[in-house]
Amino acid sequence: xxxxxxxxxxxxxxxxxxxxxxxxxxxxxxxxxxxxxxxxxxxxxxxxxxxxxxxxxxxxxxxxxxxxxxxxxxxxxxxxxxxxxxxxxxxxxxxxxxxxxxxxxxxxxxxxxxxxxxxxxxxxxxxxxxxxxxxxxxxxxxxxxxxxxxxxxxxxxxxxxxxxxxxxxxxxxxxxxxxxxxxxxxxxxxxxxxxxxxxxxxxxxxxxxxxxxxxxxxxxxxxxxxxxxxxxxxxxxxxxxxxxxxxxxxxxxxxxxxxxxxxxxxxxxxxxxxxxxxxxxxxxxxxxxxxxxxxxxxxxxxxxxxxxxxxxxxxxxxxxxxxxxxxxxxxxxxxxxxxxxxxxxxxxxxxxxxxxxxxxxxxxxxxxxxxxxxxxxxxxxxxxxxxxxxxxxxxxxxxxxxxxxxxxxxxxxxxxxxxxx
Numbered sequence: 001x002x003x004x005x006x007x008x009x010x011x012x013x014x015x016x017x018x019x020x021x022x023x024x025x026x027x028x029x030x031x032x033x034x035x036x037x038x039x040x041x042x043x044x045x046x047x048x049x050x051x052x053x054x055x056x057x058x059x060x061x062x063x064x065x066x067x068x069x070x071x072x073x074x075x076x077x078x079x080x081x082x083x084x085x086x087x088x089x090x091x092x093x094x095x096x097x098x099x100x101x102x103x104x105x106x107x108x109x110x111x112x113x114x115x116x117x118x119x120x121x122x123x124x125x126x127x128x129x130x131x132x133x134x135x136x137x138x139x140x141x142x143x144x145x146x147x148x149x150x151x152x153x154x155x156x157x158x159x160x161x162x163x164x165x166x167x168x169x170x171x172x173x174x175x176x177x178x179x180x181x182x183x184x185x186x187x188x189x190x191x192x193x194x195x196x197x198x199x200x201x202x203x204x205x206x207x208x209x210x211x212x213x214x215x216x217x218x219x220x221x222x223x224x225x226x227x228x229x230x231x232x233x234x235x236x237x238x239x240x241x242x243x244x245x246x247x248x249x250x251x252x253x254x255x256x257x258x259x260x261x262x263x264x265x266x267x268x269x270x271x272x273x274x275x276x277x278x279x280x281x282x283x284x285x286x287x288x289x290x291x292x293x294x295x296x297x298x299x300x301x302x303x304x305x306x307x308x309x310x311x312x313x314x315x316x317x318x319x320x321x322x323x324x325x326x327x328x329x330x331x332x333x334x335x336x337x338x339x340x341x342x343x344x345x346x347x348x349x350x351x352x353x354x355x356x357x358x359x360x361x362x363x364x365x366x367x368x369x370x371x372x373x374x375x376x377x378x379x380x381x382x383x384x385x386x387x388x389x390x391x392x393x394x395x396x397x398x399x400x401x402x403x404x405x406x407x408x409x410x411x412x413x414x415x416x417x418x419x420x421x
Contacts, residue, residue: 003028005063009220011277012270014056016194016223019204024218027188028065032117035060035189036181038070038124038174040079041099042091045244046106048256049234052222052271053192054110060189062274066117068187069107070177071100073125078170106243109308120185124177140176143209144202152198171202178203179210182217191220225271228263243308249339250309254317257301258294262287265296273303327409329385334401337384341407344415351400351420356381356393363418365410375410382409 003025009015018024027033037053039046046054057067076096091099104121111119128136149155152171155163178200181187190200200219207217225233234241241256242248248256260268266284269275283296305314320340323331332340347363354362357372360381366372373391375381381388383399384407399406406418 001025001029005060008277009056009059013267014052014222014271015220017197017219017221019201019219023216024189024220027216027218028063032064032066033188034066034068034120034181034185035191036068036070036178036187037191038072038075038177039103040072040076041096041103042076044099044102045242045247046103047234047240047242047248048272049225049232049240051110051243052225054107055272055274056191056220056222058110059274061112061117061119064117066185067111067119068181068185069111069119069121070181071103071107071121071123072174072177073097073100073123074128075124075170075173075177076100077125078173079167102244106308109243109310122181124173124180127180128173128176136176140172140206143206144172144175148205149202152202154195154198171199172206174199175202175204175206178217179206182207182211182215188216189218189220191222194221194224197221228261245309245313250305250313251317251320251336251339253309254301254305254314254321257304258297258321260297260300262291262296265300269296269300269303273300273307275299275303323385327382327385327412329382329407329409332385337401337407338405341415341417344417346417346419348419348421351397351403353394353396355391356388356395357391359395359418360408360410363408363416365408365414365416380411383407385409 005028006015006021006025035057037057039050039054054069057069061067073096076091076099077093079090100123107119107121113119113121149168149171150159155168155171158167178187178190190203192200197219200221204217204219207215227233240248241253245253257268266280266287269280269283273280283299286293286295302314302318305317309317316336320332320336323329323336324340329337345364347365349359349362356376357369360366360372360375361369365381366375376388376391376393379387379389383395384401395406397403400420401407404420406420408416408418410416
């Protein structure tokens with residue numbers, strides 16, 4: 001019998017590879033299982049490219065299964081070679097601990113930890129940290145042949161450029177993670193991105209060799225998420241889109257999703273949100289019939305910002321967006337202005353008082369004094385959301401926000417941040 005959850009994952013485009021689909025369908029139809037997904041703390045924040053497996057793990061939780069979320073304090077000290085062109089730089093114990101703490105906080109936004117099938121958060125350093133090298137080699141090193149490990153694509157792709165024994169051992173350690181969770185929590189399934197197939201199947205091999213024939217575990221991978229043109233997802237001109245609000249503000253996060261192309265938005269709604277098939281198909285019709293309304297993009301941005309940053313941050317992001325669209329900057333706080341205009345063109349001026357005409361020419365807002373006078377008298381110039389039409393207006397300390405910057409708008413959409421030195 002087909003399993004409702006697996007069929008939903010297929011519809012959403014979230015199944016790339018799956019071991020023993022028939023066996024997994026039978027298990028999911030008959031019982032509630034524990035399953036896990038892990039991440040290494042290579043930074044103190046996840047970015048949106050990391051979260052697809054975790055969101056998929058949450059889908060299992062919504063169907064009554066128990067998610068185990070692993071943050072790899074031990075594997076993070078080793079480095080996963082999977083499809084990386086070169087060896088990773090090793091991180092210090094202090095940096096890894098800081099990264100683990102940051103990622104834990106973000107995962108607590110995604111998962112329910114308190115219900116009957118509440119998520120379990122684990123760190124593989126808890127079981128590997130005190131294990132000796134001799135114990136590891138005796139207990140796990142004997143289980144896999146070098147030939148088996150060399151045949152894995154994630155290792156084979158590195159043989160020409162070179163791979164250290166440290167990174168070569170990574171799949172064995174991750175495989176041992178799966179075996180440990182199988183024993184302690186009866187964890188039956190590991191899920192991950194498509195680059196984790198070699199590591200996941202290694203875990204299945206270790207479980208098979210260390211347990212009797214009745215032992216049965218499974219693996220699932222998700223496809224690599226790309227844009228419609230095939231380029232990498234989750235990057236902007238400013239770099240990765242992070243979950244950490246200090247790295248990517250909720251407003252920037254919201255804007256990333258708002259700017260999704262029509263060709264991509266329905267796919268992203270399927271992959272990233274927990275909306276029903278009926279809701280998404282209604283938005284798909286809207287993209288076809290009334291694309292100018294951008295209902296799908298609006299919904300995607302709201303769903304994702306609420307999930308990662310909460311309702312208050314979403315409300316703030318919407319408020320900033322509306323203020324920028326209307327030009328009513330007075331509705332924003334100084335902090336919100338800083339956030340909203342961090343990527344607009346800037347100019348630097350001294351703190352001396354200046355006539356409005358001189359000010360906008362020196363700031364490069366208007367091309368000449370003649371043009372500046374026209375812009376002012378025509379009502380095209382605003383300072384911090386206040387229109388200036390008086391040619392005798394003096395720009396003073398009262399126009400400096402935090403005594404540090406002024407937002408100048410020319411026309412409807414041309415903004416400039418003037419910083420004072």
